[in-house]
Amino acid sequence: MPARTSWIPYALIAPSVVFLGALFLVPLVQTIWLSFSAGEGLSLDNYQRMAGDLNFSLAVKNTFLLTLVVVPLQVVLALGMATMVTKLDKGRDLVLWVLTIPLGISDLAAGLAWLALLQNTGYLNSALYALGLIQGPTGWLSQETPVALFIAIMLAELWRATAIVLVILIAGLQLIPKEFSEAAEIFGAKPWTRFTRITLPLLKPSLQSALILRTVLAFEVFAVVYALGGRNFPVLVGEAYVWQNDNQNYGVAASYAVLIMVISLAATAVYLRALRTRPEQLP
Amino acid sequence: MTTGAAELSQTSTSRGVALPSARRLLLWTGLAVLIAWVLVPIYLVALGAFGGRLGVFRWPKTIWPTDLSFAAMSQFLAIEGVFNALVNSLIAAGLTVVFSIALGAPAGYALARYTFRGQNAYRLLVLLTRAFPLAILALPLTVSFIRLGLYDTPFGVSLIHTVLALPFAALVTQSLFMGIPREYEEAAWVFGCTRFQAFMKVVLPLALPGLAATAIFAFVISWNEVFAASILTVRERTLTAYLLRILAESPLHYRFAGGFILIIPSVLFIFAVRRYLFAVWGIASK
Numbered sequence: 001m002p003a004r005t006s007w008i009p010y011a012l013i014a015p016s017v018v019f020l021g022a023l024f025l026v027p028l029v030q031t032i033w034l035s036f037s038a039g040e041g042l043s044l045d046n047y048q049r050m051a052g053d054l055n056f057s058l059a060v061k062n063t064f065l066l067t068l069v070v071v072p073l074q075v076v077l078a079l080g081m082a083t084m085v086t087k088l089d090k091g092r093d094l095v096l097w098v099l100t101i102p103l104g105i106s107d108l109a110a111g112l113a114w115l116a117l118l119q120n121t122g123y124l125n126s127a128l129y130a131l132g133l134i135q136g137p138t139g140w141l142s143q144e145t146p147v148a149l150f151i152a153i154m155l156a157e158l159w160r161a162t163a164i165v166l167v168i169l170i171a172g173l174q175l176i177p178k179e180f181s182e183a184a185e186i187f188g189a190k191p192w193t194r195f196t197r198i199t200l201p202l203l204k205p206s207l208q209s210a211l212i213l214r215t216v217l218a219f220e221v222f223a224v225v226y227a228l229g230g231r232n233f234p235v236l237v238g239e240a241y242v243w244q245n246d247n248q249n250y251g252v253a254a255s256y257a258v259l260i261m262v263i264s265l266a267a268t269a270v271y272l273r274a275l276r277t278r279p280e281q282l283p
Numbered sequence: 284m285t286t287g288a289a290e291l292s293q294t295s296t297s298r299g300v301a302l303p304s305a306r307r308l309l310l311w312t313g314l315a316v317l318i319a320w321v322l323v324p325i326y327l328v329a330l331g332a333f334g335g336r337l338g339v340f341r342w343p344k345t346i347w348p349t350d351l352s353f354a355a356m357s358q359f360l361a362i363e364g365v366f367n368a369l370v371n372s373l374i375a376a377g378l379t380v381v382f383s384i385a386l387g388a389p390a391g392y393a394l395a396r397y398t399f400r401g402q403n404a405y406r407l408l409v410l411l412t413r414a415f416p417l418a419i420l421a422l423p424l425t426v427s428f429i430r431l432g433l434y435d436t437p438f439g440v441s442l443i444h445t446v447l448a449l450p451f452a453a454l455v456t457q458s459l460f461m462g463i464p465r466e467y468e469e470a471a472w473v474f475g476c477t478r479f480q481a482f483m484k485v486v487l488p489l490a491l492p493g494l495a496a497t498a499i500f501a502f503v504i505s506w507n508e509v510f511a512a513s514i515l516t517v518r519e520r521t522l523t524a525y526l527l528r529i530l531a532e533s534p535l536h537y538r539f540a541g542g543f544i545l546i547i548p549s550v551l552f553i554f555a556v557r558r559y560l561f562a563v564w565g566i567a568s569k
Contacts, residue, residue: 012393013405016386023446024412030423084313097557098318104549106507108523112542113324116331123327126343171561220416223509244422244514257419268414
């Protein structure tokens with residue numbers, strides 16, 4: 001049967017093709033079009049306005065800095081978690097459930113949860129006060145404390161989005177045959193050698209998809225930042241939101257969107273190249 | 284008899300965990316830290332949600348629950364717009380589930396059961412969505428939605444959320460249907476079922492738990508989405524859009540109450556689908 005092509009599969013995929021065409025490809029083209037059109041004809045006006053905005057360079061810097069710090073930390077943290085969890089056999093399911101809870105939590109809710117911890121009269125300050133390190137309620141999330149605000153956002157992002165990396169890596173670890181590690185152990189390889197020489201190379205496809213997914217989402221960071229610092233910490237998507245909603249300037253908002261798309265695609269291309277696996281390297 | 288049992292239990296423990304006790308202690312300490320890292324912020328936002336105005340400004344705070352009451356939460360739910368936003372979120376998420384399963388599952392079935400020209404192009408289209416920040420695509424939709432009368436409706440929001448959930452649903456259902464042997468269906472055809480009947484009577488019951496997991500994921504994707512929901516609504520906001528809008532001006536305890544309501548379904552849903560989590564993401568990440 002597989003050899004014979006009938007109309008049935010086409011009828012089955014048609015609705016989703018039409019849907020994705022109308023709500024993915026058309027908006028994609030529209031966004032690009034919108035970003036280049038200002039008044040009459042095509043121009044770079046929107047991009048010039050975007051680049052000339054006070055918050056622009058700050059938003060670019062903040063978004064990149066956050067992504068470059070958060071994503072590698074998440075991979076390391078998730079690798080650590082995955083290694084620990086695979087060593088368990090009692091309580092494994094329960095531990096995994098707890099560790100994957102943030103997977104289902106909205107970035108807005110994550111920001112608010114960390115706000116409860118870090119606000120002026122919050123739990124962190126109460127603990128610091130009890131230890132005698134501060135005199136009274138102290139603000140960490142304002143423009144005067146950019147480093148503390150950055151760390152707060154970083155922690156909330158780490159808390160929220162490490163779970164997705166963990167799940168992808170554990171799914172990948174399950175595909176690696178145990179025999180490889182066991183054979184290496186017989187030949188006297190130490191745990192660290194086994195990890196770097198066997199587990200890590202074989203985990204490359206999973207690492208690649210985790211990195212692509214996380215990096216694209218990291219460039220979209222928005223609600224966590226807003227919940228914790230409002231506009232004190234400009235990021236790219238936040239600026240797109242402001243231009244669209246508050247300034248009602250759809251052209252500049254679209255320019256931000258195109259910029260974010262270009263960055264995401266570039267990052268994806270880099271990962272696909274840097275972490276490609278040749279078929280003969282697969283187990 | 285007793286010695287036999289003792290021996291048995293001893294061998295089973297030494298086989299089960301081959302780690303020396305010092306390293307086991309280290310492992311469990313590490314895991315305890317990680318579990319606390321996940322649970323403590325949720326616990327604290329819950330305290331904030333039920334502590335009311337006084338709880339938020341108490342100084343210094345204790346981490347023990349003191350004077351919690353449902354009054355704070357019910358006050359929050361009584362604010363104008365909150366209940367409506369909650370209902371809108373549920374409608375949008377429900378519609379997202381319906382659309383992403385209705386559109387995604389047939390595609391998944393086609394990918395699992397047939398080889399056809401254009402198959403790889405279709406897969407590419409689905410995977411391509413992964414490389415784009417999809418929520419951003421909602422920007423030009425504002426204009427088209429206003430023209431079509433879909434702007435500021437949960438229905439319109441659910442359409443863009445379906446773009447997020449559909450690729451995921453197609454890939455997951457594909458693996459789901461691949462796991463159900465084709466022979467079962469063929470046997471049903473032999474007994475005189477049409478293709479459709481065979482699917483309904485044989486495949487669907489077997490696929491149901493996996494489809495339920497897919498539905499739950501679609502629900503969570505929609506429930507949590509902030510950006511597209513915020514720019515496509517004004518009065519008929521979803522809960523995330525509502526909370527984002529009021530962030531700057533609402534008192535802290537209302538924000539915590541909103542955050543807590545957002546978190547609750549996620550925790551329950553992840554528990555419900557924990558069995559499928561790794562199968563789902565193992566496949567969907569390919």
